[in-house]
Amino acid sequence: MALANRKIGYGEVVTRDLHFSMNRETVTRHWFNNDPWCTHWMNAILAAVPDGERWVMNSARRQLDKLRDPEVRKAAGEFIRQERTHAREHDEMNAICVQQGVPIDKVETTFKLIRKELQHRLSDDMQSSIAAAFEHFTAIISSVLLEHAELFDETHPELRAMLYWHFVEETEHKSVSFDVFVDASGGGLRSYRLRISGMMLAISLGFPIMIGNQAFLLYRDKQLLNLRSATHMLKVLFVKPGILSKVLAGVFPYFSPTFHPWDDDNRETIRIWKRAYEQTGDTHKAFEALVKHQPGIRTGLRTVAHPPEGLS
Numbered sequence: 001m002a003l004a005n006r007k008i009g010y011g012e013v014v015t016r017d018l019h020f021s022m023n024r025e026t027v028t029r030h031w032f033n034n035d036p037w038c039t040h041w042m043n044a045i046l047a048a049v050p051d052g053e054r055w056v057m058n059s060a061r062r063q064l065d066k067l068r069d070p071e072v073r074k075a076a077g078e079f080i081r082q083e084r085t086h087a088r089e090h091d092e093m094n095a096i097c098v099q100q101g102v103p104i105d106k107v108e109t110t111f112k113l114i115r116k117e118l119q120h121r122l123s124d125d126m127q128s129s130i131a132a133a134f135e136h137f138t139a140i141i142s143s144v145l146l147e148h149a150e151l152f153d154e155t156h157p158e159l160r161a162m163l164y165w166h167f168v169e170e171t172e173h174k175s176v177s178f179d180v181f182v183d184a185s186g187g188g189l190r191s192y193r194l195r196i197s198g199m200m201l202a203i204s205l206g207f208p209i210m211i212g213n214q215a216f217l218l219y220r221d222k223q224l225l226n227l228r229s230a231t232h233m234l235k236v237l238f239v240k241p242g243i244l245s246k247v248l249a250g251v252f253p254y255f256s257p258t259f260h261p262w263d264d265d266n267r268e269t270i271r272i273w274k275r276a277y278e279q280t281g282d283t284h285k286a287f288e289a290l291v292k293h294q295p296g297i298r299t300g301l302r303t304v305a306h307p308p309e310g311l312s
Ligand SMILES: [Fe+2]
Pocket: 053, 082, 083, 086, 087, 166, 170
């Protein structure tokens, strides 16, 4: 049963302690390109991000003593630091959404109750397996959005810079949860069974939570009958670029005993962002570098002449 760690890109997992300016100007009520359905689809996921990331961090931390491979342990440390920073920035973003009248806090409370119940009932290895499954979904969503920056043309540049920093770091560490799980659970048939069970649980919990959260947020925003926006979102999720279609398609390879997150090696995409960031120290410029490298460059990208103070 091939369940070896591949440790690709461990040297690239870097902690960048960045702060972004989250306020009512940068996080508008319909921040995802002014589209209510797309915004609340993403809000439905982002509502669970701060607590979910702390859960994923915690599950990696609880496995540290069981890790036999020092490289995996070192990568786990960087991974934990990255997720801690993401959780902090997304807490701020979610707080602004609440100020904008979007009840993300209510959705988050429900998620926390489910998470606490799971944490109480499941073994460390099973929680680690669920973390690996959720990180797989996050990596696919990040990969699609990294290649389709045009979806954020109308999003405020500061928020866009924050999101793309997060997508880059999710890609950098996309194998770490998986490798931690494999190393800590010992590999072999037991690990494989646990991995499949973790994925099944992640699917059976994640998708209903996402759909329920979105329906609630749309209802509270009086946007349930906005059919034009609903049609646009369905196109984005299932046709072009087909974010959710790609997430669903990504479940099947995960069932292969030989699967590893770096089977899809997309390091070249994030290196464009990383090179620009290293040269300029500016996440806005790093985003713009990414856009320039995309085929079919669009005009009309919303930019700011002077990034807000305090920006990385
Ligand atoms: Fe994250």
